[in-house]
Amino acid sequence: MEGIPNLPPHLQGEFMRNLENIQMKDSLRLYNHLVQACFTPCVTSFRSKSLDKYESSCVEHCAERYIKMTQRVGLRFAESQALQQKRAAEAAAGGK
Amino acid sequence: QSASCTPLKGGHSSSCLPYHSHHSDNHNNPQPKAHQDPSQKHCTMNFFGQKEEQPKGPDPLFAATTEMEMYTDLFNKMASTCFSKCASQKHKEPDLALGEMSCTDRCVAKYLEAQEKVGIVLQRANEVQAKQAQALADMQNAMGGR
Numbered sequence: 742m743e744g745i746p747n748l749p750p751h752l753q754g755e756f757m758r759n760l761e762n763i764q765m766k767d768s769l770r771l772y773n774h775l776v777q778a779c780f781t782p783c784v785t786s787f788r789s790k791s792l793d794k795y796e797s798s799c800v801e802h803c804a805e806r807y808i809k810m811t812q813r814v815g816l817r818f819a820e821s822q823a824l825q826q827k828r829a830a831e832a833a834a835g836g837k
Numbered sequence: 838q839s840a841s842c843t844p845l846k847g848g849h850s851s852s853c854l855p856y857h858s859h860h861s862d863n864h865n866n867p868q869p870k871a872h873q874d875p876s877q878k879h880c881t882m883n884f885f886g887q888k889e890e891q892p893k894g895p896d897p898l899f900a901a902t903t904e905m906e907m908y909t910d911l912f913n914k915m916a917s918t919c920f921s922k923c924a925s926q927k928h929k930e931p932d933l934a935l936g937e938m939s940c941t942d943r944c945v946a947k948y949l950e951a952q953e954k955v956g957i958v959l960q961r962a963n964e965v966q967a968k969q970a971q972a973l974a975d976m977q978n979a980m981g982g983r
Contacts, residue, residue, distance in 0.1 A: 752898045759902040767909050774917065782926035802928040809933050810924060810941055811916045817945040818912060 771811075779803035911952065919944035 748756055783799035784792065792800065923940035924933065933941070 748897055748901055752901075755898055756901050759898070760905055763902070763905055763909055767913070771913070774913075778917070778920065779928075783928060799928045802931045805931040806924055806928060806933055807916075807920055810920050810937075813933075813938065813941050814916045814919060814945050815912070817942055818915070818949070821945070821949050 775804055775807055778807060915945065915948045918948065 779800045783803060784796050919941050923937050923944055925937070
């Protein structure tokens with residue numbers, strides 16, 4: 742599945758563990774980034790301690806939109822990578 | 838049914854990264870470019886049966902891990918940039934509008950193309966620098982030999 746970087750088999754287990762660590766770090770980083778990215782446009786006044794209903798729905802919508810956009814970006818990224826791989830494989834095959 | 842991106846799910850770390858093995862609509866694992874094989878360390882015997890030194894190079898596990906981190910970073914920056922450029926900051930609806938979605942597609946395509954071009958410029962700069970370093974080393978060797 743992820744034997745991409747041509748690692749010898751005895752290193753692949755460790756690589757998978759590293760990959761999981763990276764993904765865990767990234768999930769937490771995403772969380773903080775998302776909070777900041779949504780707080781900035783949505784919350785503009787500080788008359789009260791709690792979010793009013795507009796700010797609250799704005800923050801929720803923002804988070805949902807960001808996640809949907811991230812999924813879409815991931816999809817297009819994967820397509821582009823697959824296309825690139827295909828071209829590289831064709832070039833390699835054609836070169837022989 | 839879409840893959841969740843919340844980090845707070847107990848134990849199991851989900852992510853929106855396209856190469857995560859549990860991503861629900863991951864039909865094609867994106868593969869990093871094949872041109873950067875981490876150098877494989879192995880012992881070779883030369884013609885006289887003496888062990889040659891292991892080729893020096895970046896540790897393959899570290900190289901692979903770093904490459905994954907690079908892709909993670911690329912993905913995060915791309916998603917963040919395209920979000921700030923394409924999504925209206927009003928956030929009235931929980932869904933993306935059609936225009937925002939096509940903007941996203943184009944943003945991704947342009948971002949990756951820009952990344953390629955920057956990569957080429959960087960590579961050229963590295964080559965020039967390497968040549969200069971080599972020329973300097975040669976000159977020092979020639980002078981040192983006297």
